[in-house]
Amino acid sequence: MAYSYLESSCYGKDNVKFLKVVKNPENQKDHEIMECNVQVLLKGQLDVSYTEADNKVIVPTDTVKNTILVLAKKNKIDTIESFASLLALHFTKKYSHITGVSVKIIQQLWNKYHEHSFIHGGAETKEVELEYDETKPKEYKLVTTLKGLTVLKSTNSMFHGFNVCEYTTLKPTNDRILSTDVLMKLEYDASELGSLETVLEGSKDKLFTDVFKNCRDTTLTIFKNENSASVQATMFNMATKILEDNKAAKFVTYELPNKHYILFNLEWFDGEKNDNELFYPASDPNGLIKCTVGRN
Numbered sequence: 001m002a003y004s005y006l007e008s009s010c011y012g013k014d015n016v017k018f019l020k021v022v023k024n025p026e027n028q029k030d031h032e033i034m035e036c037n038v039q040v041l042l043k044g045q046l047d048v049s050y051t052e053a054d055n056k057v058i059v060p061t062d063t064v065k066n067t068i069l070v071l072a073k074k075n076k077i078d079t080i081e082s083f084a085s086l087l088a089l090h091f092t093k094k095y096s097h098i099t100g101v102s103v104k105i106i107q108q109l110w111n112k113y114h115e116h117s118f119i120h121g122g123a124e125t126k127e128v129e130l131e132y133d134e135t136k137p138k139e140y141k142l143v144t145t146l147k148g149l150t151v152l153k154s155t156n157s158m159f160h161g162f163n164v165c166e167y168t169t170l171k172p173t174n175d176r177i178l179s180t181d182v183l184m185k186l187e188y189d190a191s192e193l194g195s196l197e198t199v200l201e202g203s204k205d206k207l208f209t210d211v212f213k214n215c216r217d218t219t220l221t222i223f224k225n226e227n228s229a230s231v232q233a234t235m236f237n238m239a240t241k242i243l244e245d246n247k248a249a250k251f252v253t254y255e256l257p258n259k260h261y262i263l264f265n266l267e268w269f270d271g272e273k274n275d276n277e278l279f280y281p282a283s284d285p286n287g288l289i290k291c292t293v294g295r296n
C-alpha cells in the first residue's frame with residue numbers, strides 16, 4: 001500500500017496577459033481596447049501525471065497559454081464573463097480527459113478619451129472567476145468582482161454603542177472619516193443565467209455589463225448618502241440593494257478594510273481646537289470587515 005495518495009490537483013497557466021485592440025470597420029483608427037490577465041487551471045483524469053510520472057495526460061501549460069491567446073485573437077470578446085465561458089467550454093470539449101476548468105480573468109480599466117487614446121483607471125479592476133465541471137454543467141459558479149476602488153468620506157460616518165470592556169480604549173464618535181478599498185463580489189445564480197453555452201454566445205453580455213455598473217454605482221451611492229452606523233451596517237445595506245436590483249445575483253460579498261484616519265490632538269498649541277480638520281492616515285493596523293449576503 002502506497003504511503004500517500006493524491007487528494008486533489010489542478011494545473012495550468014497563470015498571468016497570461018494580453019491587450020486586445022478592436023478596430024471600427026468604418027474607421028480603422030477608432031479603437032476599443034481590453035487588457036486582461038488570465039489564469040486557466042485544468043482538472044480531470046490527470047492523477048497519473050503526479051503519481052506515476054506519466055506525462056501522456058498532460059496538456060502542457062504552454063499549450064494552455066497558446067490557446068488563451070488564439071481564442072482571444074479569433075473571438076469577439078465583449079465581456080470577460082463570456083470569454084471565461086468560452087475558455088472553460090473549449091478545454092473540456094477539446095480534451096476528453098479534462099473535465100473541469102477554473103478560469104480567473106483580471107481586467108484593467110482603460111477610459112477612452114479620444115478615438116484611439118485611453119486613460120488608465122488606476123488600481124481599480126474588474127475580475128471574473130468561473131468554476132466549471134462538465135459532469136455538473138448547470139452548477140457552474142460565476143463570480144464577478146469589483147476591486148481596488150478606494151473611497152473616503154470626510155463626514156456622515158459614526159461608530160458608537162459598541163461593546164465596552166476593560167480592553168476598550170476607543171471613544172464613541174458621531175463624526176469620523178470613513179475610508180476603504182472596495183472589494184465586492186457578486187455570485188451569479190446559474191439557474192437565472194442559463195447554460196454556459198448561452199453565456200458564451202454573448203446573450204448575457206449586456207446583463208454582465210449592466211450588473212457590474214449597478215454594483216459600482218450602488219456602492220458609491222450608498223457610501224455617499226448614508227450616515228454610516230458602521231462599516232458592517234453600510235456594507236449590508238449595499239449588498240441588499242444590489243440583490244434587490246439584480247435578479248441574476250445569488251450572493252453579494254464585501255470585504256472592506258477600515259482605513260483609519262486619526263484626529264491630531266493640537267491642544268498643546270495654545271488650546272488649538274481640531275474640529276475634524278486635521279488627521280493622520282494610519283496605514284496599519286486596519287480593521288477588516290467581511291460579509292456575504294443572500295436573498296430571503
Ligand SMILES: O=c1[nH]c(=O)c2[nH]c(=O)[nH]c2[nH]1
Nearest residue numbers: 159170229230231232258287
Ligand atoms: O465601522 C466600524 N466597525 C468596527 O467593527 C470597528 N471597530 C473599530 O475599532 N472601529 C470600527 N468601525
